[in-house]
Amino acid sequence: MDRREALKATSLILGYSLTAGAASALLGGCKAQTSSDWQPQTLSAQQSDLLAEICEAILPKTDTPGAKDALCHRYIDEMLTHFYKPEKQKYFLEALKIFDEKSKAKYSKAFVALSPTEKEEILEILAKEAADYKDETGEKPHIFRAIKSATISGYFTSEVGAKGGLCEFLPVPGPYKGCIDYSTVGKGYVLS
């Protein structure tokens, strides 16, 4: 089976809107490493720190864990290392530069050095860009969308994110109730 095709098909059938890279990582069992002496494999230390801040700005810690707690930047490093071809890795790392470029242009500081409000300003600019961006081939998503997709899937497939309370975690095996009132649950599920 053409795995790539199959993954695309699966992600559409399941109603996922993840980018192709994030979908293949998700279905391929990508997992962030939790060891204390972790070193990034594809990202540089600096790129890893930058990503950690971007991910946290996308999914900040509130009364539930944030992207840093869920090690989303490590998940992305793992994804880039094992699920991206060299040319896609290159595209991702090149596109990542835009966060610092925008930050320096607006605040004369690197993204990691910005205040939370300033980070949101930068995300706002890039989110707007991403909304207008057309990715005809599905191979070159806007960097904001690529990171957002991977952050969300990394978050919900981590133990910290899955069990963190944002959605209700339903482990396997478990019972099935076919029809209940939404209000009795009040939130979505983490099934994967």
Add this chain to the structure above:
Amino acid sequence: MTIRPFSIVTEIILDETGKKAKGVRIVDAETNETKEYYAKVVFLCASAFGSAQILLNSTSERFPNGFGNDSGELGHNVMDHHFRLGAHGKSDEFKDKFYKGRRPTGIYIPRFRNLDTKTKMPNFIRGYGYQGGGSREGWGRYIAEAEYGKALKDSLSQNGDWTFGITAFGECLPYHENKITLNKDVKDIYGLPTLTMDAEWKTNELEMRKDMMSAAAEMLEAADLKDVRTFDYGCNPGLGIHEMGTARMGLDPKTSVLNRWNQIHAVPNVFVTDGAFMTSAGCVNPSLTYMAFTARAVNFAVEELKKQNL
């Protein structure tokens, strides 16, 4: 009963009369040792391609083109199901309703084309069925790019709309030219010829696919779903992993390999009881049919052994 694992059957051994199998020859996957095992009856159930491969590799003066291959049909008439297309849509209703856990089953829509004159289709014969199901969109759904931060977390914590989709599985006709053959130039690690597969969909399947997709959308729209979208991810023979037909059954030994009891016409103590025996593919999952035919063939073999006919 003794099960002998790590045994690669290389061929079926024909006895001196040329009308009975003596047993099988194997190569031990761990030691590469060749061994022979003898029996009154041989059941070949190595999967449609595996069984045909063994038969094609079992040549003798009596059967120069493969064991029991008087008809020339061995390895031919490869069939599979074609699928990976259908439609899905959303519903605005039942937002207050939910489920808990993973639904263990889906829905099935049995074949409704070409059953009688009223359902006769102009462009293709036979038909297809649908499998499908409904669920609410979860955290993987599309969330507007504008959302990040706390607003994104709020959106992610809730479930989305109900979605419902159906995906079609269609029948493939048996074509003599859709075939598997032995490639003696490329051998596997046991020195056995590998298989070359050569099969394609033809006009009937391609015409059927158009209807499989459009009828899906028609039904979902009739069911009042919104934002109905069709999909066709393309399909090649083999993707359905329902390969069958390579040693087909038939009444006439000139056009088939097996008789009605899954016996090789010319060598009745060899039974082939996997997908190889299938004469047509239907459009349903075939495993239960294989199992039922296997049970039936085994029962027949036992009765014949009792009568000392085998």
